[in-house]
Amino acid sequence: MKPLLVLCIYLSAFMLLSACAQESGTILAQKELVQEKAEIPVFPDVPAQQFSWITEDGGQSQLDFNPRVDILFVTDNSDSMKTAQANLIKNLNRFTNGITSNKMIDYHIGVISTWDSSERFAKAKKDTYQMGDLRFAKTVAGTETQERFVTKKDSAAVLANTLKIGIAPYSEGGPEVEEFFSPLTAALQKNGRGAANEDFFRDDAQLVVIFMTDADDSSNITSEQIAQTLIDFKGGNKDKVSVYGVLVDKNDADTNKDFGLRVRPDYHPECFTPDKKKRISGCGPFGPANIEKAIVLANQGNGTEKEIRKKFIMSIISPNFGAELGSMGDSITVKTLAKQIYLSQIPRVDESGKLMLRVRYGTPDLLTQGKGQLIANKINGGWTYDNSSNSVKLSGDIKYDYKEGARFAVDLVPIPLAN
Incomplete structure (x- = not known):
């Protein structure tokens, strides 16, 4: 093939590729412009989720405190x-x-x-x-x-x-x-x-x-x-x-022990030689x-x-x-x-990670009104939640405002049951 013809073919191919590249760039730029001009979607406001608090059945004997x-x-x-x-x-x-x-x-x-x-x-x-x-x-x-x-x-x-x-x-x-x-x-x-x-x-x-x-x-x-x-x-x-x-x-003096614990031949003959005159080293105390x-x-x-x-x-x-x-x-x-109260439902955790669970102590009338002594959620002097048993554990050192006939109420927001 003649050199001049080859040169013409290369030039033609180069011009064609350049044109394609230009066109591609133009199309891409136009698409970006369209996207810039497109309206940003606006979604309707969703109201904050409302939780329903429930109180565990006050008729359960486990909520009594005797x-x-x-x-x-x-x-x-x-x-x-x-x-x-x-x-x-x-x-x-x-x-x-x-x-x-x-x-x-x-x-x-x-x-x-x-x-x-x-x-x-x-x-x-x-x-x-x-x-x-x-x-x-x-x-x-x-x-x-x-x-x-x-x-x-x-x-x-x-x-x-x-x-x-x-x-x-x-x-x-x-x-x-x-x-x-x-x-x-x-x-x-x-x-x-x-x-x-x-x-x-x-x-x-x-x-x-x-x-x-x-x-x-x-x-x-x-x-x-x-x-x-x-x-x-x-x-x-x-x-x-x-x-x-x-x-x-065992290390107390023999005089403080009952005779049966004293190292004496009549109670522990194994600690003495057969003639009962010499104590065997390392035997006792008891x-x-x-x-x-x-x-x-x-x-x-x-x-x-x-x-x-x-x-x-x-x-x-x-x-x-x-x-x-x-x-x-x-x-x-x-x-x-100390007391343990087993729950009938699993409590929910709020957005901050806090358990949506309350424990109150008081007379049935006070508890029905949503009142009573609010027990703190803490290890000492309060209650903790045991996930493995789905229960509330009340420590034995809580300072109760004692009232005759008082009991507990447990309020919680339960996790919804799966369909």
């Missing part, structure tokens, strides 16, 4: 417990202050004594109480009544006299090899109609057991068994059970290991083992006996006043 607690002392009445019982009575007001002074709490307080399964004990013991029988309450003058336990209608003096069961010396048939788990088990079984402990234990009440001894349990019931027995007794609800101990520590283990197992869910021991076990020889006893009573009060 906190109940059944407190059972399992008290050692052997020779060595005279001083410990005196300390209990002397500081009893510090223990009961929060429980008895709170008008809301409906309490039962009773006491059973230790047991000894030996033949000697069965023949020699002087009182008529059988294993697990609640001791009779006592009047202000100290005489026995026909009641087996103390209630909020009784005075502080009646409670003190009832808990002061005294000691039964060994020489007069008192216990030697103390058992605590067996009489406790028997006490739970004697709650039926016509039984010795009828009406003491209530289904909806917190169950509190307090072991008070300088010895350990010697029954054939294990720590695991007694802990599970208590939980089963409350329908498997661990939150309804608390077990405390006013005990000696403490109420079985009771301590039962306390830890029964209170599982209340922290680590160390935390449980600190909260639920106090020293029977503590120089701060009164203060520690008072802390124990306060702990019982807080747990008794």
Whole structure:
């Protein structure tokens, strides 16, 4: 092909492409101009969403507030417990202050004594109480009544006299090899109609057991068994059970312990050589290991083992006996006043992330009018929402404006149900 012809072809193609590019640019510019001149859409105003608040059914019994607690002392009445019982009575007001002074709490307080399964004990013991029988309450003058336990209608003096069961010396048939788990088990079984402990234990009440001894349990019931027995007794609800101990520590001096915990050849021959003259290194000291283990197992869910021991076990020889006893009573009060309310619908969360949920406390008339004490949404001294159970949990340290017959109302905006 001739060079001139080739050149002409290239020039023609170049001019054609340039024209196309120009035209494309012109069309694009025209489209942009049209878009600029197009009107911006205007949408009608949408009114703010209106939420309908509802109040949970006030007829549900779970909105009532009748906190109940059944407190059972399992008290050692052997020779060595005279001083410990005196300390209990002397500081009893510090223990009961929060429980008895709170008008809301409906309490039962009773006491059973230790047991000894030996033949000697069965023949020699002087009182008529059988294993697990609640001791009779006592009047202000100290005489026995026909009641087996103390209630909020009784005075502080009646409670003190009832808990002061005294000691039964060994020489007069008192216990030697103390058992605590067996009489406790028997006490739970004697709650039926016509039984010795009828009406003491209530289904909806917190169950509190307090072991008070300088010895350990010697029954054939294990720590695991007694802990599970208590939980089963409350329908498997661990939150309804608390077990405390006013005990000696294994590191306390032997003189502060029951003979069975002392490192002596007659009680712990395994700690001595066959001739009983030399103690084997590393054997002992001994403490109420079985009771301590039962306390830890029964209170599982209340922290680590160390935390449980600190909260639920106090020293029977503590120089701060009164203060520690008072802390124990306060702990019982807080747990008794704690409450959980299950909701029938899931509450909505507003745009700021706040739960659309309110909790009020007051008489039915006030609540119906939308009034009553408004309980704060906070961990301490208020309520929190548990998403896993769709429930409101009220802490036990709320300062209520107490009114006779008061209950709760829960107001919420529910999440709409899916179609």
